[in-house]
Amino acid sequence: MASPRHWGAPAVAVVLVVAAALTANAGVDAHSSCINPLEYTWSNACRRGGVNGNIKWCSGPCPRDPVRKNYHIQTYRRGQWFPFDYYRNNHSGGFMRLSLVPMKHRFSHKAHDRNAFLWTCWDVGLRDCPRRTPHDCGTDRKGKRYRQWVRMPNVFPDGDYMLGYAWYGGGWRQGDYWSCARIRIRGGKLDKWHQPAFKTSGSRGGRCYSSS
Template sequence: MATLLQTLTLAVFLLLAIGAPIRSAEAHARLLSPPARDPNGYCGAFDTGLCPPCGNKDKSQANPAAATYQRGEAIDVVWPRNNHPGGFIRLSVVPFSSAQTFDDFAAGTVQFSCHESGCKSGFADPNAGDAPGTPVDGNHCATKFTIPSYLPDGQYTLQWLWFGGASFFGDLNRGQTDYYGCHDFTVRGGAAVDVNAKPACPAMLGGDATSPDTSRCKFFGTGSPLQCRPDGCQGSYKDGKPQPLLQCLASKGANQPTTAAPKPTVTVGPTTKVPVPAPTAPAPNPTTKVPAPPASTKAPAPAPTSTSKAAPSPVPTKEPTPAPAPAPTSAPAPAPAPVSGTNVQLFTDALHGHAAPAVSYVASSSRPFQVYVNGKLNGDFPDAWSAIGRSCDVQHNQCADAVNRGQSPAGATVGQCDEQNNKCHAKIAEGVAAAEALTKKN
C-alpha cells in the first residue's frame, strides 16, 4: 500500500512539475441513446481516412427490428460532452436498405442541434473541460428527435454526427474532428403518412450552454461536416447556423423556423434514467419512449418487410463525398533535429505494421512536445501528457483505418487496435516522467 501511495504521489508531482493539466479523462462525444449499432462509438474522420458512416459495424451486424417507433413519436437523443466545447449535431435518416454512404446521410438530414444542448459548459471557462471529478460520459447533452410523418412504414437508420467541435487534447484553440454513430429502427403506424410534409430544409433546434438563442450554436472552424481534417485543425470560435443549412436556405429562399431543444428524460442503457437539464424556453413534445438495447448487437439484420417503402426524395442540399484530408494552408514546420533521448513516447509495440509515432521534446519551442508523422508535424503541445496521448491515437487511427480498408493481415480486427490503444495510454505516465527529466536538463 505504501508503495502504491508513493507511486501515485510521484505521478501527481511529475504532472505538476511539467505543467500537465489535472483533468477528467479525455474522450470524444458519441451516441449514448438510443442504442448505437456500434456501442463503442469512438469512430470518426481520422487523419488517414474516414471511419465508415455507421462505425465499425456494417448492416450485417445491425438489428432494426429491436426498436420500433410511430410517426410523430419523439425520442431522446443523448451524447456526452466529454470535455469538448461547441459544435453541431446532425441527425439524418435513410432507409435501412440504402447503401448508407456519407452522401446518403447528408441528403437525408432531418435536423441540426447544438452539441452543448441541455448539458453543462466547461468548468471555470465555458470552452474548458467538464468539472473536476466528472466521469467519462457523465455530462449528458441531449435533444429531441421526432419521427417524420413523411416516412412510410419500414426499416431505417438514424445517423448521429457531431462536427464543428473543439479542444484537441486539451488545446482549446484547435478543432476536433467529426465523430458519428448510427441507430437502426423500424417505423410502424402513428400519424398518417404525408409525403408532402417534408420541409425544404432541415430543422434547426438551437440553444446551448453558451446561449439560449434558438437560431444558433457555438462552433469551431468552418461549420461544415468532415472538414476538420487532419484532426486538430486551425480556426476560431463562432456562433451561427451550420453551413449545409445556410446553403439550403439560400438556395430555396426558405424561412427556417427554429425551436429550443426540450427537456428530455433519458434512458441510457436498460434501467438507468438520467435527467437532462433543459435549455431556456423548451417546447413541448409527445411522450418519449426509448427502446432497450438489443440483446446482441451482432444479430443479423432482418429483411425489410413487404410494407417497407423507400423514403421520399432526399433533402435538396447535398454535401460532396468527403475528400482526403486537406493539406495545411502553409508548409509544415521542418522536423526538429533528432537528439538522442528526446523521444518521450515509451510505448514502442507495433500492431499490424503500425507504431505510435515519436514525441519529440524541443526546448526552444513554446509548445515543446511535438508529434511528427511521416516527417510532417501532426501536432504540437504545451505538455507531454497531451502529446503522448495524441501519439497513441495516431497509431490507433492508422490501425483501425487499415482494418476498415481491408489492408491489414487476415484476422486483424478493430478490437485489436482498441486494445493496443489502451496499452499505449497506460504507458503515458512513464513518458511524462521521462519528459520531466528532459525539462530539468534544459
C-alpha cells in the same frame, strides 16, 4: 425534405461562434456516440479528419465495426417525440445533424445528406447520467451527458432504418464524429413532405458555439 420518393434537402446556413473559453478543455476524450437509441456497432468513436488524437479514423457516415450482439431495435411512430441521448465526454461546442436512411443506404454519405432532417447545437440538454458507468456516461468527469427531444419525421414508411448522428466542429482539431442507431418505424400519419429544421436554444441567438 421530400418523401423517400422525392429526395431533396434545402441548404442550411450554420453560424459558429468561436468561444475561446471552450478551448480550455485540455486532455479530454474527444469522442461522442449515441446512447439512446444505442449505437448499432461496438464503436464509440468513429472520426473523420482531425489530428493528434488516439481515436481511430473511419470514413462515416456509420461505423463499420462489428454489430452488437442481441441488439435491441427501438420502435417509433411517425410524428412521435422521443429522447435522443449522446455522450458528452467533457466537451462543449459544435453542432449535430440527424438523418434517417434505409438500412441498405447506411454507408452512403449522399443518402444521409439527402435525408438529414434536423440540425441543432450539440451542447444542448445537459443532464445527469443515470449511472456513472462507461455505458451510461462514457468518460465524463462531471457525470453528465446530453439529451435532446426529437420528432420523428412523418415521411418514412414502416420499416427498419438507420438513424445517423453526426457531430461537427466540437473537438479541438479532432475532426467530425459519426454514430448510427438502427430503429424501426411503425404506424403514425404518413405525409409526402417534411421540412428539415435548424434549431438552437433560445439564448443563443440562432448560433452554435465552436470549441475549435
